[in-house]
Amino acid sequence: MSQTNAELQSRKDAATPRGVGVMCDFYAARAENAELWDIEGHRFIDFAAGIAVCNTGHRHPKIVAAIRDQLDRFTHTAYQVVPYASYVELAEKINARAPGDYPKKTAFFTTGAEAVENAIKIARAATGRPGVIAFNGAFHGRTLLGMALTGKVVPYKSGFGPFPSDVFHVPFPNPLHGVTTADSLKALESLFKADIDPKRVAAIIFEPVQGEGGFYPAPAEFVRALRKLCNAHGILLIADEVQTGFARTGKLFAMHHYDVVPDLMTMAKSLAGGMPLSGVVGRADVMDAAAPGGLGGTYAGNPLALAAAHAVLDIIDEEQLCERANALGDRLKAKLDELRRDVPQLAEVRGPGAMVAAEFLKPGSTEPDAEFAKRVQTRALERGLLLLVCGVYSNVVRFLFPLTIQDTVFDEALAILGDVLKESVEVAA
Numbered sequence: 001m002s003q004t005n006a007e008l009q010s011r012k013d014a015a016t017p018r019g020v021g022v023m024c025d026f027y028a029a030r031a032e033n034a035e036l037w038d039i040e041g042h043r044f045i046d047f048a049a050g051i052a053v054c055n056t057g058h059r060h061p062k063i064v065a066a067i068r069d070q071l072d073r074f075t076h077t078a079y080q081v082v083p084y085a086s087y088v089e090l091a092e093k094i095n096a097r098a099p100g101d102y103p104k105k106t107a108f109f110t111t112g113a114e115a116v117e118n119a120i121k122i123a124r125a126a127t128g129r130p131g132v133i134a135f136n137g138a139f140h141g142r143t144l145l146g147m148a149l150t151g152k153v154v155p156y157k158s159g160f161g162p163f164p165s166d167v168f169h170v171p172f173p174n175p176l177h178g179v180t181t182a183d184s185l186k187a188l189e190s191l192f193k194a195d196i197d198p199k200r201v202a203a204i205i206f207e208p209v210q211g212e213g214g215f216y217p218a219p220a221e222f223v224r225a226l227r228k229l230c231n232a233h234g235i236l237l238i239a240d241e242v243q244t245g246f247a248r249t250g251k252l253f254a255m256h257h258y259d260v261v262p263d264l265m266t267m268a269k270s271l272a273g274g275m276p277l278s279g280v281v282g283r284a285d286v287m288d289a290a291a292p293g294g295l296g297g298t299y300a301g302n303p304l305a306l307a308a309a310h311a312v313l314d315i316i317d318e319e320q321l322c323e324r325a326n327a328l329g330d331r332l333k334a335k336l337d338e339l340r341r342d343v344p345q346l347a348e349v350r351g352p353g354a355m356v357a358a359e360f361l362k363p364g365s366t367e368p369d370a371e372f373a374k375r376v377q378t379r380a381l382e383r384g385l386l387l388l389v390c391g392v393y394s395n396v397v398r399f400l401f402p403l404t405i406q407d408t409v410f411d412e413a414l415a416i417l418g419d420v421l422k423e424s425v426e427v428a429a
């Protein structure tokens, strides 16, 4: 007899640790573009896309073909032992397309956390300084340095310390929760007075749109001020584009929305459409600061993942996915804005392009309503729509549908979302 979800669930609980928290109690059998089927044949519309990894959808035929073709040639040589052209060629493409008209270099790794760690290593090597500044609500990964940089304790940091030192946090601008750009800049000033001399700071790392923290876009004047501060003190500015990259925000990189450029930028997730690949791009002189052998990893720049990444860049261009992100994001935002009349908990709809979030507060207050967000997520899942919750208060629903989603499937999802939001109000009343 074939396996059931329930059977696998009890085997999972016995065989794997609870620390690997799992959202769904059903098991994937197959997926195609924006749809996913479990082992019992239930269908789901996937508005999670593997946490922002499948901007080009599940199993895009061009990505599948590129991986197959590479599979027939070789799967692993370790780039640091026997190099291959696809690594160099992808670096050239990223160098040409990342923001900044200065000479650039790119190194590839495997996970987002690794890209972040390496960006910090490079910044420290280039400046000879130890300090790193990150922001409250930031998420930079689950490695020790990634956790140290992450600005949310539960569940990411609980019980895992001590963390690497010389990492500092200041508030990220968040008007809905009463933090202005001026407040954040003042906190930086006070950090330089109370905790660390700016001349000992190697880098400031920020997300152009905070991802796990709640889809809060960094205000343009804030990013400009960070650039100015970095210039004044010889600090490197690192944009963490792990979640924002590859057309999600309506531009190839979210930093393209700003009139300032970072010195280093991290990327991962949708870079390789479902294959594990990450990278750091930056000023050539900065990238060259680490000595030979200081960067890399056994699997860093895996050939199958690189083949997929080349296909991803082609698909983004050919299918005009930046334009599509804007069009779909606008439709979703219009639908949510319309629903605000009937859903008093829906306090804010925001986000550039298709990096859209809906934040829920208790009606008539500024108190986060995590329960409402959870209810929307649970009811949507019962109706076959996979949604993710995020935010420091877990009161934000984020929408990460593949940008290749068919219009009919997108419309179906919007209809479910409308029903579910209205039903959730009735339950709350």
Ligand SMILES: Cc1ncc(COP(=O)(O)O)c(C=O)c1O
Binding pocket: 051, 111, 112, 113, 114, 116, 139, 140, 141, 142, 207, 211, 212, 240, 241, 242, 243, 268, 269
């Ligand atoms: C902005 C950002 N940085 C880093 C990471 C860590 O990436 P990974 O989970 O691939 O290590 C994430 C993951 O969500 C992220 O959103």
